[in-house]
Amino acid sequence: MINQYPLWKYLLIAAILIAGAVYALPNLYGEDPALQVSATRAEQVDTTIRDRVVEALREAGIRHGKIELQNERLLVRFADTEAQLKAADKVQTVLGNRYVVALNLASAAPAWLQSISARPMYLGLDLRGGMHFLMEVDMEAAVTQAEERYVGEFRDFLRKREQPIRYITIARGDGGILAQFRSAADRDQALAALDKEYDKLEFSVGANVDKFLLTARIGEQQRREIRDFALQQNITTLRNRVNELGVAEPVIQQQGVNRVVVQLPGVQDTARAKEILGATATLEFRLVDEGHNPADAEASNRVPAGSELYHERSGAPVLLQRRVILTGDYITDASSGLEQDSGKAAVFINLDSKGGRIMGNATKDAIGKMMAVVFIENKVTTREVDGKPVKQKTQVKEVINIATIRDQLGNRFQITGLDSPTEARNLALLLRAGALAAPIEIIEERTVGPSLGAENIQRGFHSTWLGFALIAVFMIIYYVAFGVTAVLALGVNVVLLVALLSMLQATLTLPGMAAIALTVGMAIDANVLINERIREELRNGNTPQASIHAGYERAFGTILDSNITTLIAGFALFMFGSGSVRGFAVVLCLGILTSMFSGVMVSRALVNLLYGGRRVERLAIGNTRWN
Numbered sequence: 001m002i003n004q005y006p007l008w009k010y011l012l013i014a015a016i017l018i019a020g021a022v023y024a025l026p027n028l029y030g031e032d033p034a035l036q037v038s039a040t041r042a043e044q045v046d047t048t049i050r051d052r053v054v055e056a057l058r059e060a061g062i063r064h065g066k067i068e069l070q071n072e073r074l075l076v077r078f079a080d081t082e083a084q085l086k087a088a089d090k091v092q093t094v095l096g097n098r099y100v101v102a103l104n105l106a107s108a109a110p111a112w113l114q115s116i117s118a119r120p121m122y123l124g125l126d127l128r129g130g131m132h133f134l135m136e137v138d139m140e141a142a143v144t145q146a147e148e149r150y151v152g153e154f155r156d157f158l159r160k161r162e163q164p165i166r167y168i169t170i171a172r173g174d175g176g177i178l179a180q181f182r183s184a185a186d187r188d189q190a191l192a193a194l195d196k197e198y199d200k201l202e203f204s205v206g207a208n209v210d211k212f213l214l215t216a217r218i219g220e221q222q223r224r225e226i227r228d229f230a231l232q233q234n235i236t237t238l239r240n241r242v243n244e245l246g247v248a249e250p251v252i253q254q255q256g257v258n259r260v261v262v263q264l265p266g267v268q269d270t271a272r273a274k275e276i277l278g279a280t281a282t283l284e285f286r287l288v289d290e291g292h293n294p295a296d297a298e299a300s301n302r303v304p305a306g307s308e309l310y311h312e313r314s315g316a317p318v319l320l321q322r323r324v325i326l327t328g329d330y331i332t333d334a335s336s337g338l339e340q341d342s343g344k345a346a347v348f349i350n351l352d353s354k355g356g357r358i359m360g361n362a363t364k365d366a367i368g369k370m371m372a373v374v375f376i377e378n379k380v381t382t383r384e385v386d387g388k389p390v391k392q393k394t395q396v397k398e399v400i401n402i403a404t405i406r407d408q409l410g411n412r413f414q415i416t417g418l419d420s421p422t423e424a425r426n427l428a429l430l431l432r433a434g435a436l437a438a439p440i441e442i443i444e445e446r447t448v449g450p451s452l453g454a455e456n457i458q459r460g461f462h463s464t465w466l467g468f469a470l471i472a473v474f475m476i477i478y479y480v481a482f483g484v485t486a487v488l489a490l491g492v493n494v495v496l497l498v499a500l501l502s503m504l505q506a507t508l509t510l511p512g513m514a515a516i517a518l519t520v521g522m523a524i525d526a527n528v529l530i531n532e533r534i535r536e537e538l539r540n541g542n543t544p545q546a547s548i549h550a551g552y553e554r555a556f557g558t559i560l561d562s563n564i565t566t567l568i569a570g571f572a573l574f575m576f577g578s579g580s581v582r583g584f585a586v587v588l589c590l591g592i593l594t595s596m597f598s599g600v601m602v603s604r605a606l607v608n609l610l611y612g613g614r615r616v617e618r619l620a621i622g623n624t625r626w627n
Contacts, residue, residue, distance in 0.1 A: 283328030330355025356411030519591030526599030
């Protein structure tokens, strides 16, 4: 037996090794302190903004490195964090609040690697430093908001029926939604109609015979649904808000029934992170008051009865009717696209069934009128007053869009009058996940410094390479030439594992580094089994070439069985674990796959190149009498 691979197999192995080396390479270049400038809502980051940033840095005497403008984001690199921090203050002052200036760390890999999407691994909080938040969702506030919504729906439903049902008041109370009627007949008629329309609510008649009260309560099952939806919607919203911080691989996941864990690796601007994550927001659709002049109302500080004064993003005043047509709670989906007639940017909105009915009733008699979308954001900031932390609440109300109602709207409609596709995408994002379904509060926060992360990386790196070195010394002393091939295959295994993690953009944490060290130890097992099998064949009197062939062929089954059992354990950890446990499982499973390839195919290719295709008298495989 000549123990040679066909040419295509050598070429395949070589191609995999070259690709692995290239995609593992970016991890050697490190990262540069950088500023990331991105736009909020309708604004754009273009060459004009780049020139303004360059001019601002020049005037401030701040030296910067390479400036990159791509994907509607501007990235400015610096030599150190001191220049980065000074530049952040200066750039934010120049650009104002319409642009997000986030501190970031950018890969220092050369452009040719970035052009083929070769990027370094993301590092977790324990390796890179950053912030850890534990946030609690106010579940009762979510239920309260649902009750407020039902109050408005009840009023519209009873008033706009073919045969309206008269009522005195409908409002929230301690026991739920309370409705008072003028007579028992009106109350009973309303009970029958509402019970049929809102089958998930629990209705009861008040005991006071003089007030003719009707009480509606949200059932326990619906309360759970509201709470679950509020939690999931908040998680989705937080993910979108974290994008403003320029975090490469955030961790946002549910913990318990009402809490969310947020980890932001690499975040340096902790104050801005708290402001963005702690803010709450709502969306409202209102009709525009076209009968009065908003500029006059603002100048005289006299707002017409039944209207409220708001401002558009440009700062222009606008009068809106007090009555809220719809809130963002009814939106199930929103996407951006192009209007069929004009080809201009538009946002397509889907409402649930109740939202569609409310929107249809409200716009039936409002065709040709203007409707506005109002974004209301509530922020909580902590300031020191007399040496004590004091929370201050501020509210920002902004009209993000005004469009003409062209037809009666229902479950699906479109918003037009937008300036650009970028504005349409941003508006769709706000409508889809821009508002928190319930208030959220930061109840715990921890900051991991970058120096601690660097120390963890150094220790993990040293432990991995120390283990590698000890294994290499043992294998070379014990198995000689076959030990050298095993060590080379082990090195290939590490490179391929790093390349896979980089290509998948997986997050490497401290447990992940432990998994790499474990993989190094486990990967050599395959070569030990193969080498011992070859030595056994030699002891049985087989020729060197036959022993090599039999050693690889007969050891493969044992290697496969042992790795499959470990792979099953890794899958179980990934499926049922969370956080860093899943990170450990990902690295472990990928390490098993790369070790199978390197331990069997790569080492066999090296042995074939060393011994294959020629007559061999002896094998350098350690102290064996029959070799």
